[in-house]
Amino acid sequence: MKIDDLILELQDILGSAKSVPFSGGKVMVDSDEMYNIIEQIQDAMPSEISQAKNVVADRKAILTEAKKEAENIIRNAEERKKTILNQNELVREAKVKAKEIVDDAKAKSKEIRTATNVYSDSILKTTEETLSSQLDIVKKTREKFSEQQRTQKKA
Numbered sequence: 001m002k003i004d005d006l007i008l009e010l011q012d013i014l015g016s017a018k019s020v021p022f023s024g025g026k027v028m029v030d031s032d033e034m035y036n037i038i039e040q041i042q043d044a045m046p047s048e049i050s051q052a053k054n055v056v057a058d059r060k061a062i063l064t065e066a067k068k069e070a071e072n073i074i075r076n077a078e079e080r081k082k083t084i085l086n087q088n089e090l091v092r093e094a095k096v097k098a099k100e101i102v103d104d105a106k107a108k109s110k111e112i113r114t115a116t117n118v119y120s121d122s123i124l125k126t127t128e129e130t131l132s133s134q135l136d137i138v139k140k141t142r143e144k145f146s147e148q149q150r151t152q153k154k155a
Contacts, residue, residue: 003048006041010034 013034017027 003041003044006037006044010037013037 013029014027017029020026020028
């Protein structure tokens with residue numbers, strides 16, 4: 001029998017016991033029956049106490065395991081957070097570096113275009129001057145040639 005049932009049985013015995021007159025509410029019970037139930041309670045107590053201890057130990061083990069698992073989950077979440085933050089930082093740094101590279105390339109491109117325009121203008125100017133000089137030579141040569149022909153026609 002379980003302890004709870006035995007205690008209920010004790011309560012029933014006390015509840016149905018005859019009261020002793022002029023005793024201030026005291027009752028008479030069969031002492032053998034009471035001792036028998038108390039012995040059964042004492043016999044049942046160690047197993048129920050063991051069960052209770054096992055339940056408490058199991059509870060502690062479950063709580064310890066749950067705490068370890070919670071700590072692992074938190075640690076993993078923190079590591080994941082750090083990884084994501086590091087990745088975000090790397091992405092941010094890569095974007096900054098890419099912007100620097102693009103800006104540098106644009107500046108160099110503008111510088112090269114400007115230098116190319118200056119160089120092209122210089123070459124064109126030199127070519128124009130050379131062609132102008134050559135044209136002057138051609139005109140002078142042609143004039144000399146025309147003059148020689150006129151001189152030969154008169155002669």
